[in-house]
Amino acid sequence: MPELPEVEVVRRGLVNWVRGRTISAVEVLDPRSVRRHALGAGDFIGNLQGAAVSDVVRRGKFLWMPLVDGAAYAPDNQHAAPVPEVALMAHLGMSGQLLMQDPGVPDEKHIKVRIRLSPREGMPDQLRFVDQRIFGGLFVTALVPTDDGGPGGLAESPLPLIAGEAAHIARDPLDPSFSFDLFYQRLRKRKTGLKRALLDQGLVSGIGNIYADEALWRARLHYARPTDTLRRSEAQRVLDSSREVMLDALAAGGTSFDSLYVNVNGASGYFDRSLNAYGRQGEPCKRCAAAGIQAIIRREQFMNRSSHTCPVCQPRPRNGRW
């Protein structure tokens, strides 16, 4: 699964290419990739044709493109811009990619959907959805008001609307409208372990297994720490840490923002270079080593996955919770 920074790389890349352009034609080459669109491929195409893409929005790992009536849309005039009611949702799954291509470029082997955009000087005209393993897909969904009245997610011109499928998930650490107070209140009320809480999309979204391990290591907190015993400063530390890890990954993936290929796979080489805990079992803890202390990163089973911790600088709590 792509992690949040990779989806943000896709959002930033895509928005430059598609914002303000009208969809002139759509080809569904494999109906399995639009199976989440309940009314079928014909209805999917009908919703897109003639619509203009007004933005690209992300919350957690959810990504969507609000659609407005192409005939009434003037991208540079915000006052005249119609309010979008639906959005094209892109679910990347395990291997989904959104690529901008010139019409002359031969089709990718696993191309599933082709969206033709109104011509724009110096820009490719086709948005292609390519997916080798077919876990991802595209569908059109209704936009609903956000429950806190804030923006739906990270966007170029934020609106207080969110794709229905994403309405149940909390804001992510990179969202400017993230409320630490609300996060802390909810965290204290849960009688659970800290890592399980970080992975709970209803509490904070976009933190997967790798980022949870890295954030906990940076915050020097153990994954089984009971959330109802966390001090405010500790909660702030783990949240700041998750934001830092994501921003570092984004900075490492920054070179791909201008690429023609808006690619979720290998968008950042971050994981190879900068991991401190995840996948480092059996190796010395870098922080402890810098302080002259010998400590070896441990890998333990956790929720059918694994957790990586340093036994010295992330000591196990006495009344740990999983």
Ligand SMILES: [Zn+2]
């Ligand atoms: Zn350590």
